[in-house]
Amino acid sequence: MNQRKVALVTGASRGIGRAIAIELARVNYDVMINYATNEAAAGEAAAAVVAASSDSAIRVETCRANIGDADDRDRLVNETRSRFERLDLLVNNAGVAPAQRVDLLDATAESFDRVVGTNLKGPYFLTQAVARWMIEQRSAGAIDDYRPAIVNISSISAYAASPERGDYCVSKAGLSMMTNLYAVRLAGEGIRVYEIRPGVIATDMTAGVKEKYDRLIDADLTPIKRWGTPEDVGRAVAAIALELLPFSTGEVINVDGGFHLRRL
Secondary structure (H helix, E strand, O other), X not given: OOOXXXXXXXXXXXXXXXXHHHHHHHOOOEEEEEEOXXXXXXXXXXXXXXXXXXXXOOOEEEEEOOOOOHHHHHHHHHHHHHHHOOOOEEEEOOOOOOOOOOOHHHOOHHHHHHHHHHHHHXXXXXXXHHHHHHHHHHHHOOOOOOOOEEEEEOOHHHOOOOHHHHHHHHHHHHHHHXXXXXXXXXXXXXXXXXXXXXXXXXXXXXXXXXXXHHHHHHOOOOOOOOOEOHHHHHHHHHHHHOXXXXXXXXXEEEEOOOOOOOOO
């Protein structure tokens, strides 16, 4: 049995997912990098993860899988199992934005199915499969001091309404409730579940609205007046990986510059 802790990070070829994988390597996790389409980017991410680790024994693998597809989810879990033999941390990070921002009254079922299928349905059932495996690992007793965790990367869009991308907001709100559901169900199994809620983060997903958010940040959108970075989110995941919150589950960790604070 592999004695090193292992993390599976979905959507880890770029942006927030890549930063999470790098931070996990820095705290001595082996990493399975999941990606949907861009094999070259996944390879670059894997190299960056290896470079970030101070341990020459680190293992990093990549696996192509569309989280919204049931067969791909099964294959991802099976490949992680065959390559690493264990899993200590699942990070549900993979997500997509609507192809177009449109008024709520003009939204299409096709966009809704695509966004919700990837952002909510995929993590919901991937977590189900991984949780079963984690329970099996605990029951087998082959791993000393096994304390697994699951982290869901949501968004301030879980509660901040954006009528021009309603499907995205619904998917993130659902992910927030999913965190609560799995936290309750899995606490008795020794599995902690967390939600990390990023705010305005500088990634390629937000590149198209950079000028808009530059203006909003300058106008006091957040108490901490800067863009968030993928590394900000990665460090929050690393804190969970290091088991610095052992008496918490179902917790929301805001990485949003204070956006969630109500101010007068």
